Amino acid sequence: MNNENKKIGFFERYLTVWVAICIILGVAIGKFIPLIPETLSKFEYYNVSIPTAILIWLMIYPMMLKIDFKSILNATKKPKGLIITCTTNWLIKPFTMYAISSFFLYIVFKSFIPTDLAKEYLAGAVLLGAAPCTAMVFVWSYLTDGDPAYTLVQVAVNDLIILVAFAPIVGFLLGIGGITIPWNTLILSTVLFVVIPLLLGFITRNIVIKNKGMEYFNEVFLKKFNGITIIGLLLTLIIIFSFQGDRILNNPLHILLIAIPLTIQTFLIFFLAYLWAKAWKLPHNIASPAGMIGASNFFELSVAVAISLFGLRSGATLATVVGVLVEVPVMLMLVRISNNTISWFEKNSYERG
Template sequence: MSIFERYLTVWVFLCIVAGIALGHVWPGVFQIIGAAEIASINLAVALLVWFMLIPMLLKIDFAALGQVGRHWRGIGVTLFINWAVKPFSMAALAWFFIAWLFRPYLPGEQINSYIAGLIILAAAPCTAMVFVWSNLTKGEPHFTLSQVALNDVIMVVAFAPIVGLLLGLSAITVPWGTLVLSVILYIVIPVILAQVLRWRALARGGEAALARLLQVLSPLSLVALLTTLVLLFGFQGEQIIAQPMIIAMLAVPILIQVYLNAGLAYGLNRLVGEQHCVAGPSALIGASNFFELAVAAAISLFGFNSGAALATVVGVLVEVPVMLTVVWIVNGSRGWYERDNPRASPDVPAVSQAPTSTRS
């Protein structure tokens, strides 16, 4: 691991601070960048996501995706956490903290809106950023891609009913344009571009050419991640500065939910004997949220200045630093995970992947 990667948490913190400060000092610049949207998706952020994902997707050999069924236990655990646990656990946490414990300290007219925003946030599993977290845990890339694709398919049919059920609404307007375009921008296009680059590199010089290409492009992933943070926090800097105590209270159920679901997914994978390279991304997929869709849905349902929109913005605020701590826990506990767990041993054959993978 390079020095840059080793101190990634420090760079993330500095970028968050820089984004908030720049958004406060030059709000007009960020408003111009933020206005470049299609279906509530910011084009600058989408471009940066490509730079984040393409170097990691280059490592994936699609011919090996057929073997991902070996990790059916990990897929089952992640689906269970994402769709049977996370939205409902967040609803319970939101009602406990926002509707009861913190109620005296929050504006009464926004209580239900805050709860709605937290539920919307938890109902959409993360897509693009998961590839970053999986890469940092040396996760099995084919499992990660397959799991994300499966979640995207389920999200198209399950997002609205789950949110509608938990909000007590008879009908909910889902921003379908945002949902479909998000999948295209954050998954389909980067996958196609990465596979074209991979095919051309292999055709020109085999695995050696692919390794050289990865060496050049890999640093772009982290640079793009940090630049994305500056933009996201620049967009929301004014709200963060204006309402720090409310944001702190909204962050409590989000933090608990992340660690609860990550720990449950990680433990269940160990219980069923799944390999660590699958348990890591499974825990991270189970814990993280598709905050781009959540923000768009909250704004379309409750308005830009609503408590629901603010609650989803808090999800953006805590997502990266908290997920980095989950990455640290997953990496640091690998010895414990594989101890006295024969089926999870690295000696068990795993899904084949390109020799250039960073998996250890």
């Protein structure tokens, strides 16, 4: 199918609108019905908000169902694309996110953002930078005619790397930034929002496919979670903003200021991977998803860990949610750029080995 004829889903296309509506609803609840966030704040365990954790699970678990780890066995047939993905996502992206965000939050915006608050915003940016996308990248890949098998492989590999690299990278970068990290909470968050959903997704996937077949799994079972995922995301955002109401009302400009370094980082990482793929003479259907997965973020995980580490009222949590706000319009822009530069790759042939 020609990518001009492809359509992004209604919810995904207007995600920024839904987030904006959630901001308004959440702030209104926090302002006029403070009993709701006050009650929710009582349900915590090791600084993890139980109601929010349940909602985030509703978002993350369906994503983990889509991961076919058997596909990793075929990755050796296409090593170049995977090398680009892993190097960009794990050896470059977290550190450029830290550098770019530090520069803007501590230097460029110094007169607008107090230092203590800038530290919190930086923490949220780092959490976004250390978590490459695992869900929306399928949409971006589809819209640019990306190789679906390769997209699946890179997502599976990134999920495995997240298991061992996410916590150490976050801890290291936040430590450099002078931000105290409760390591027990960070490790607990990684287990709670990555390890357990990943294992349950793997087990569920294998059981359903074994009993019902692959076609039933893809066409029936996965689609049962579409509405649940959307509801989980929207309710989570409303809860977050009910706690963030005062901060947003007192500092509305901060939303824009946080978005600037996040946007710059998104473009930088995309073009780094995209042009690297071009230099290595990879085809467009490999180059595009390689750029997209690093450019977009696993914001569900970032939001969950920010809440666990710093609380629902923290600047870190606000920064991760701003990541949700800017992701769709920026990524749709990159989709257009990718589709308009297919000719760059027409003469490239995929080299195995």
